[in-house]
Amino acid sequence: MNNEQNRTLIFEILRYNPLIKGDTPKMEKYQVTEAPGMTIFIALNEIREEQDPSIQFDFVCRAGICGSCGMIINGEPKLACRTLTANYPKGVITLLPLPGFELIGDLSVDTGKVMRQMSERVESWIHDQEAEDVDLTRLEERMEPEIADEIYELERCVECGLCLSACATKRMRDDFLGAVGFMRLARYAVDPRDKRTGEEFYEIIGDDDGVFGCMTLLGCEDYCPKDLPHQTQIAYLRRKMALGK
Amino acid sequence: MENLVLDNKTKKSRIPAWLDITQSGTGLVLGLFMWVHMLLISSILLGAGSFKFVANMMELSFLSPTGEGYPIAVVFAVLGVFSLFILHAGLGMRKFPSSYKQYKAVRSQMKLLNHEDTNLWFYQVLTGFIMFFAGSVHLYIMLTHPEIDPYISAKRVVVSSMWPLYLILLVAVEYHGAIGLYRLCMKWGWLAGKDAKKSRANLKKLKKTLTAFFLVLGILSLIVFILIGVKHKDTNPNDSTAKISTTITQQYLKG
Numbered sequence: 001m002n003n004e005q006n007r008t009l010i011f012e013i014l015r016y017n018p019l020i021k022g023d024t025p026k027m028e029k030y031q032v033t034e035a036p037g038m039t040i041f042i043a044l045n046e047i048r049e050e051q052d053p054s055i056q057f058d059f060v061c062r063a064g065i066c067g068s069c070g071m072i073i074n075g076e077p078k079l080a081c082r083t084l085t086a087n088y089p090k091g092v093i094t095l096l097p098l099p100g101f102e103l104i105g106d107l108s109v110d111t112g113k114v115m116r117q118m119s120e121r122v123e124s125w126i127h128d129q130e131a132e133d134v135d136l137t138r139l140e141e142r143m144e145p146e147i148a149d150e151i152y153e154l155e156r157c158v159e160c161g162l163c164l165s166a167c168a169t170k171r172m173r174d175d176f177l178g179a180v181g182f183m184r185l186a187r188y189a190v191d192p193r194d195k196r197t198g199e200e201f202y203e204i205i206g207d208d209d210g211v212f213g214c215m216t217l218l219g220c221e222d223y224c225p226k227d228l229p230h231q232t233q234i235a236y237l238r239r240k241m242a243l244g245k
Numbered sequence: 246m247e248n249l250v251l252d253n254k255t256k257k258s259r260i261p262a263w264l265d266i267t268q269s270g271t272g273l274v275l276g277l278f279m280w281v282h283m284l285l286i287s288s289i290l291l292g293a294g295s296f297k298f299v300a301n302m303m304e305l306s307f308l309s310p311t312g313e314g315y316p317i318a319v320v321f322a323v324l325g326v327f328s329l330f331i332l333h334a335g336l337g338m339r340k341f342p343s344s345y346k347q348y349k350a351v352r353s354q355m356k357l358l359n360h361e362d363t364n365l366w367f368y369q370v371l372t373g374f375i376m377f378f379a380g381s382v383h384l385y386i387m388l389t390h391p392e393i394d395p396y397i398s399a400k401r402v403v404v405s406s407m408w409p410l411y412l413i414l415l416v417a418v419e420y421h422g423a424i425g426l427y428r429l430c431m432k433w434g435w436l437a438g439k440d441a442k443k444s445r446a447n448l449k450k451l452k453k454t455l456t457a458f459f460l461v462l463g464i465l466s467l468i469v470f471i472l473i474g475v476k477h478k479d480t481n482p483n484d485s486t487a488k489i490s491t492t493i494t495q496q497y498l499k500g
Contacts, residue, residue, distance in 0.1 A: 076358065168366070171353075203256070235431070238433060242262045
């Protein structure tokens with residue numbers, strides 16, 4: 001007899017392999033017996049091990065750190081490893097791949113390519129023309145703990161891509177940088193070791209593909225699995241870029 | 246010629262920044278103006294005399310020795326609002342889906358996530374589109390017939406069959422304006438306080454309350470205008486308006 005601990009869950013999963021000629025996207029149903037504390041990630045592994053070894057999805061850390069297992073779970077972009085099946089009282093769970101990324105197959109998308117492009121676009125490294133002359137035998141310059149905390153807070157981004165999938169602006173305009181890029185840039189803007197000026201940051205995000213293209217739909221804010229302050233951060237960048245020059 | 250040069254040495258223009266500021270600035274002024282406008286119109290709920298009193302104030306009657314006011318003041322005000330309206334519409338249009346592909350992307354995103362703030366933005370696009378037409382008609386009429394009077398307005402609503410347009414305009418303006426002002430706060434980080442999430446939830450509640458308040462106010466005002474319009478349908482506005490209005494205003498001012 002089923003009770004709340006071991007009810008039967010129905011998973012409806014998008015199946016499509018673009019590498020197979022003639023394959024078309026279709027929804028397939030799987031049944032899984034729920035276990036206590038079960039996550040979507042655990043259920044998917046069970047499906048792959050016991051029912052269908054061909055199903056494709058990504059994971060590495062299983063703990064919400066690597067950002068690999070992002071997918072659309074019952075209409076919300078989420079990390080599979082941080083989503084409990086117990087959150088779905090009806091027991092029917094629909095899984096779709098993240099939109100806006102190149103589909104590798106089924107629930108697996110290529111977020112890496114987009115993140116690499118983003119990193120290059122915001123020049124995601126410390127810019128300091130005098131860095132070559134640094135004396136490596138000396139102690140590194142001290143940083144205020146508050147600034148270090150602020151940088152750490154912004155660096156918690158795991159590049160899962162949920163913010164981009166949740167952003168209708170990005171879906172509409174592919175060249176739009178998106179929240180992950182703004183967060184990365186803000187991280188370097190805060191860092192005193194990066195000597196880039198406001199004008200130099202303007203050159204990166206001062207247009208409609210950058211911060212002025214953001215329509216403040218706040219999908220990034222609402223679906224970020226790390227609860228990063230996207231709304232506050234983008235508003236700050238907008239003010240800084242629009243008025244601070 | 247510099248726009249023909251495609252290299253990364255060309256400095257980014259400041260124009261996108263100014264366009265963004267101007268879009269927000271015109272939206273802020275228009276949004277607040279529409280709330281004040283609605284409050285002034287709703288003076289009809291206190292009677293035609295109150296509306297006439299407010300109208301006279303708008304025509305700067307307190308500055309004229311005869312108390313008749315200057316309808317030209319209304320023309321200038323309408324011209325100002327019309328200019329802001331056109332500027333705001335032009336700038337807002339930049340954010341509309343500009344092709345079927347973009348439209349399909351937005352619609353599929355809305356269907357996939359059913360995310361409230363994304364939906365709110367889409368309602369703004371729709372209501373903005375409606376206002377291109379409905380707002381222009383109203384503003385043009387106010388520009389060519391600047392005299393504000395309860396009986397002229399009532400006749401316009403009933404005899405000239407303007408009530409459906411005003412009803413559509415009312416719904417479009419109240420939704421567009423309130424959503425816009427809420428989104429402005431989000432966009433620029435205004436009123437965020439120490440807890441931006443909490444402030445957002447509160448602002449959203451306030452937005453819903455104000456939309457409901459102004460919609461009720463607007464609908465009641467429209468009903469009163471319709472009732473006045475039906476009652477005075479057969480009177481000649483040119484004869485009656487001045488006399489009725491003046492009498493009512495005098496009575497009102499006498500208390």
